[in-house]
Structures are given as C-alpha cells and as structure tokens.
Amino acid sequence: MAHARYTLLQRLIHWVVAIIVIGVLAGGLTLGTYGFDGLKNAYGIEVTNFVYKYHKTFGVIILALMTFRLLVRLTQGKPDYDPPISRFEASASKAVHALLYAALLVQPVLGWLATAAGGFPVEFFNSKLPGLIGKDKALSETLYDIHGSVGWLIIALLVLHLGGAMRHWLINRDTVMTRMSLF
Numbered sequence: 001m002a003h004a005r006y007t008l009l010q011r012l013i014h015w016v017v018a019i020i021v022i023g024v025l026a027g028g029l030t031l032g033t034y035g036f037d038g039l040k041n042a043y044g045i046e047v048t049n050f051v052y053k054y055h056k057t058f059g060v061i062i063l064a065l066m067t068f069r070l071l072v073r074l075t076q077g078k079p080d081y082d083p084p085i086s087r088f089e090a091s092a093s094k095a096v097h098a099l100l101y102a103a104l105l106v107q108p109v110l111g112w113l114a115t116a117a118g119g120f121p122v123e124f125f126n127s128k129l130p131g132l133i134g135k136d137k138a139l140s141e142t143l144y145d146i147h148g149s150v151g152w153l154i155i156a157l158l159v160l161h162l163g164g165a166m167r168h169w170l171i172n173r174d175t176v177m178t179r180m181s182l183f
C-alpha cells in the first residue's frame with residue numbers, strides 16, 4: 001500500500017471535523033424541529049440550554065478548524081489518485097469537496113450572525129463571543145432561514161460524499177479510502 005495519502009495533519013483534521021459536524025447537525029436539527037419552547041416543554045430548560053450552548057460552541061470550533069484546514073489544504077495540496085479516477089469522478093468529487101468547504105465555513109457565520117441579530121448570546125463554552133452586529137429581528141429570521149437551508153445542503157453533500165467513499169471502499173476496493181484513513 002505505497003500509494004500517496006493526505007498528510008497526517010490533514011487526515012487528523014478530517015476525522016475531528018467529521019465527528020464534530022455530526023454532533024452539531026444532530027443538535028441543530030433538534031433545535032430546528034422543536035424550537036426553544038418546544039424543547040423546553042419536552043425536556044426542560046437545562047437540556048434546552050445545553051443543546052443551544054454546545055451547538056453554538058462546536059459550530060464556532062468548526063469555523064476555526066475549517067479556516068485552519070483551508071490554509072493547510074492550500075499549502076500542502078492533495079495527493080494524486082493512484083490508480084487515476086475517471087474525469088467525471090474527479091470533477092464530481094472536486095465540486096462536492098469545494099462545496100463542503102464553503103458550506104462549513106459559511107454556516108457557522110450565518111448561525112453566529114442570526115444569533116446576534118436575534119439579541120441572543122453567541123456562547124462559547126461558558127463565555128460569550130462578540131455579537132458583531134446589532135439587534136435586528138427581521139434580519140435574524142432571514143439568517144436563521146438561510147442557516148436551516150444550508151444545514152440541509154450540508155446533509156445532501158454528506159450523503160454524496162459518503163456514497164462516493166463507500167463505493168470506493170466496499171465495491172471498487174481501490175485506494176481512495178486509505179488516502180484519508182488514519183492508520
């Protein structure tokens with residue numbers, strides 16, 4: 001197995017981001033489905049505050065990790081496919097990867113600004129980050145709507161991403177999956 005792989009740093013960030021994104025999506029979908037009052041009535045205020053706080057906190061962590069990851073990707077590049085993949089697959093995976101980077105960078109900013117415009121705290125663990133914009137209820141609602149749509153876009157991209165990875169791993173049984181595997 002002497003084919004080229006992503007660097008250890010790139011492979012580590014990939015899996016850390018993957019785990020955090022799954023958790024943040026699960027929390028976000030819970031918030032979007034129940035809303036503040038619904039969640040509070042169903043599970044109580046402590047659970048509700050916990051889900052909000054850690055959705056925001058780990059969303060901001062994704063923003064930091066993805067910014068760092070983009071810089072690493074731009075400086076360290078990516079390995080060539082060995083054996084090469086078809087031109088169609090190369091374009092399709094490039095588009096999905098680029099959209100995942102863009103969506104995972106934009107989504108936390110939307111959540112941050114929607115929260116601040118709603119007059120709510122941008123929590124980061126037990127502290128608060130600056131809101132960056134003033135209170136504006138109408139703007140907040142628009143930003144939350146876009147935040148919800150981008151959430152579904154991320155889910156659709158992850159389905160494509162996972163589908164491609166699984167096909168290479170389990171059906172083609174080629175070297176694509178091990179380019180990103182940790183060991």
Ligand code: HEM
Binds near residue numbers: 025035052056147154
């Ligand atoms: C990559 C990072 C993030 C992802 C993938 C994500 C995803 C989501 C999703 C899917 C929803 C449900 C939307 C709906 O169904 O209407 C949601 C809701 C929410 N997000 Fe995020 N989010 C991220 C980052 C953030 C950040 C950084 C903040 C704030 C600092 C934030 C604040 C919120 C809030 C307050 C809600 C609940 C909105 C409501 O009550 O309707 N999110 N998020």
